[in-house]
Amino acid sequence: MDTFVTVGQIALGLGALFAVARAVKGPAIVDRIVAVDLILLLLAAGAGAEAARSGSEVYSAIAIVVALITFAGTVLVARFVEWRDVE
Amino acid sequence: MTLLGSIVMSLGIALSVLSAFGVWRFPTAIARMHAATKSASLGLALVVLGAGVASSSPGIVGIGVLTTALLFLTAPISGHLLGRASYLTGSERYRFDALAGVEAAPLELEPSGETDFSFTRWLGLIAVWALLWRDVSIGTILGGGAVALAIEWTRRSVASPRPVRLGALARFAMYYLAALIRTNARVAWEVATPLQDEIDEAIVGIPLSVESPQAALLVANAVTFTPGTLAIELSGDPLMLYAHVLHFEGEAPLRSEINRLESLADAVFARR
Numbered sequence: 001m002d003t004f005v006t007v008g009q010i011a012l013g014l015g016a017l018f019a020v021a022r023a024v025k026g027p028a029i030v031d032r033i034v035a036v037d038l039i040l041l042l043l044a045a046g047a048g049a050e051a052a053r054s055g056s057e058v059y060s061a062i063a064i065v066v067a068l069i070t071f072a073g074t075v076l077v078a079r080f081v082e083w084r085d086v087e
Numbered sequence: 088m089t090l091l092g093s094i095v096m097s098l099g100i101a102l103s104v105l106s107a108f109g110v111w112r113f114p115t116a117i118a119r120m121h122a123a124t125k126s127a128s129l130g131l132a133l134v135v136l137g138a139g140v141a142s143s144s145p146g147i148v149g150i151g152v153l154t155t156a157l158l159f160l161t162a163p164i165s166g167h168l169l170g171r172a173s174y175l176t177g178s179e180r181y182r183f184d185a186l187a188g189v190e191a192a193p194l195e196l197e198p199s200g201e202t203d204f205s206f207t208r209w210l211g212l213i214a215v216w217a218l219l220w221r222d223v224s225i226g227t228i229l230g231g232g233a234v235a236l237a238i239e240w241t242r243r244s245v246a247s248p249r250p251v252r253l254g255a256l257a258r259f260a261m262y263y264l265a266a267l268i269r270t271n272a273r274v275a276w277e278v279a280t281p282l283q284d285e286i287d288e289a290i291v292g293i294p295l296s297v298e299s300p301q302a303a304l305l306v307a308n309a310v311t312f313t314p315g316t317l318a319i320e321l322s323g324d325p326l327m328l329y330a331h332v333l334h335f336e337g338e339a340p341l342r343s344e345i346n347r348l349e350s351l352a353d354a355v356f357a358r359r
Contacts, residue, residue, distance in 0.1 A: 064135075
């Protein structure tokens, strides 16, 4: 289980590099929001995987909290971008 | 159990990584959203559920189920808001764009009634709070009581609520789940193969004939998890659903899909 989770987390980290590249490249602000949103979801997945290794619920709690904060942040920034550029 | 959990987790991790690859690889902003909203949410859900199964700890399973439920409630909303923000602020021009020049009218919700305080619902909320803390003490009961009071205070009741039919809701959920699996298989396939050269985006508008705004909301959320489509705008008067499609083949396929969703969603809310 230990090695499995480590490999999974490394895969998630490497995957996050694609999202980082998109966040750097953009071009629109919405692209960057999507990318950062995704980085945080991958982080949550890494924490969720850690729960399987340690058997501790704390990591599951981290996953759910990160996922919900990501949602709140995405909604907030999406509304802000729309408000700033359209009105 | 460890093996089953590991398989589920591997699937989730693979979907998450593919979704990140899609965000890098897809050519336009809304196409990238298809990859991010659809695959990343199922990926995370599978990882947390798989972690619960692998560790066979009821606490981790419980939080995993909660995470999954919240993800499937929130992912269509953030996908819709991001898609709309991208459509409104972007300079993308589509071969077919039903939303061009249309001023979307806000969807009229049913009039809200007085705030009704229900003692049993309040007790139920306190029980949920105690369950989340897995602790029954003066502190959790007082804290839960305060939070439950705040929820009861701020919620607005619908003037004439429609009872929810649980059987129909279960049927809708099954269809939603099947669509979710199909859509993820499709996104994974498109990310992994050079199919994105064939991407032919369009914005399609489909008039809805559902009986209530609640059903319209269900349909809009389900459309986001239908292969190749992402709900962009829900406009009232007349009730229209605008969706971004990845491979435009005319309105007919989306129309028949939406008609099926409409009858499923309408069955959930009982007629007055």
